[in-house]
Amino acid sequence: MKAILVDDERLALVHMEKMLGRYGNITVIGKFQLAGEAIEQAKELQPDVAFLDIHMPEYTGLQAAVLLQEVCPAIQIVFVTAHDQYALQAFELDASDYLTKPPVAERLDMTVERLFKRRGEQGQVKEGSSMAYGINCFQTLRFQYKDRPAELPKWRTANSQELFAYMLHNRGEVVRKSTLLELLWPELDKKRAMTQLYTAIYIIRQCLQKMNVDITIVNLSIQEGYVLDIGQVSIETELWERELAQISDSLEESHPALGKVLERYEGDYLKDYDYIWAEPERERLRKLWLFHARRLSRFYSDKPDLRTQSIKLLEKIQAFDPYNEEEGVVLLRLYDDAGEYDKVTASYRRLYDAYMVDLGIGIPKDAEQWFEDWKSKRERAERML
The missing domain is CATH 1.10.10.10 (Winged helix-like DNA-binding domain superfamily/Winged helix DNA-binding domain)
Structure with missing residues (x-):
């Protein structure tokens, strides 16, 4: 195993090199008092492990660890310092170990054993794993x-x-x-x-x-x-948008393909996170989905044999845009035609809340009138039973 030592104190470098000399399977290939010099040389040296002091001029050991990984992605890091208050932060960086000065032989034995164990784990690919694509x-x-x-x-x-x-x-x-x-x-x-x-x-x-x-x-x-x-790794939103653009404008031919692509829109872009910077892209993709979903919904409305697909699509449209009165009434009628009367009531309640609670305005008259007429019709039908 090849090691480099980085410490602004020359005596600390000499002491660590002497201690590592006890191990026949570790070779010190570089000693540096400046972290910047170590980072420059590491690309050519390609060390397996770096023993870093934390308090140094120019870069701290924590900063140097990040920059060393830039040129040596598989490098292991061992922090060696007199300041144990940095131990937690060191392990958050996934450091192989953290030694306090002056390191003792018994403790260094444990570090070396851990280094070789981790090196073996990093050299193996877990069974059943594959590169993310x-x-x-x-x-x-x-x-x-x-x-x-x-x-x-x-x-x-x-x-x-x-x-x-x-x-x-x-x-x-x-x-x-x-x-x-x-x-x-x-x-x-x-x-x-x-x-x-x-x-x-x-x-x-x-x-x-x-x-x-x-x-x-x-x-x-x-x-x-x-x-x-990202190399060859694909981004689902890019693939989705590309496939959407390739679908024919003739829905008579392409509606099955369009339906499958729209189903892949599982939720808004990075919806689970409140990142303000993501909102423009989130809104753009949502509008794109709604445009094509409404095209397909209008196509379904003329096909009685596609009622199930129409209901499913309108439910998703309503989830993204609950304030569209026309679509809300269409969904109520579809539920009624399908005999799903409980869903008529529940869907009207959601429409009512969207206007009255969210927007603070009255529900549109057409939707209210349709529901009142439907409710009266249902009450008459029940009384006749």
Whole structure:
């Protein structure tokens, strides 16, 4: 196993190299007092593990860990410091271990054993696993695989989750660090915010690696920003929109295909998250779905044999846009024709609440009159039984 040591104290480097010399299976290939120099050299050296001090000039060990992973994605990190208050943050970065200065032989033995164990685990692909081939952003963000169910990523922190979602939203484009600091940590000073950013980037990379996702975060420069490269991974919203555009305008021929594509719209774009920046795309895709769903609904209305599909589609349209009076009345009539009288009452109540409670205005007269006439007809029919 190849190791690099990074510590601004020369004696600490000498001591750690001497202690690691006890192990015949670890070779120290570089010692650095400046983290920036270690990061520059790591791309060529490709170390398996880095022993990092946390308190250093230029970059902290926490920041250096993130940047080292940029050039060595599989590198393991061991923090070595006299300040144990950083232990929790170190393990949140998925560090292999955390040693306090001066490290003792017995404790270092445990670290080395852990390093080799983790190295073996990282070198193996779990049985039954496969590279993720798609990301679904309808409703909630999840990874899709060819031979197993979709998985929800475990981001550890809400900020790392939003950071990934934002970079995915802007995939292939430069996302400036200043933009990310303002978006996610506006209350922090720049130094503390940058530490949080580096930590979140590290967490995301670890999560992607564990979930076997072929997506990389490219750091264009230390000062500028990041680019999310999704490689061959597909985005469900893009595929959905592309397939929608390819469907023929003639619904007589294409209505089955259009129905299947519309069913794949499981929920609004990133609906489960309250990201304000996602709202324009959320609204755009929702309007696109509603436009085609209403086209198909009008087509179904002229086909008595497609009543079931018409009801199902109108129910979904109403869920996305509950304030359309005309569609509300059409759905009431369809329920009545199908003999689903309980649903007539329940659907009218939802329409009533949408206008009276949500909008604070009276329910449209046509809908109210239809329901009153229907209710009177039902009461007469029941009395005759």
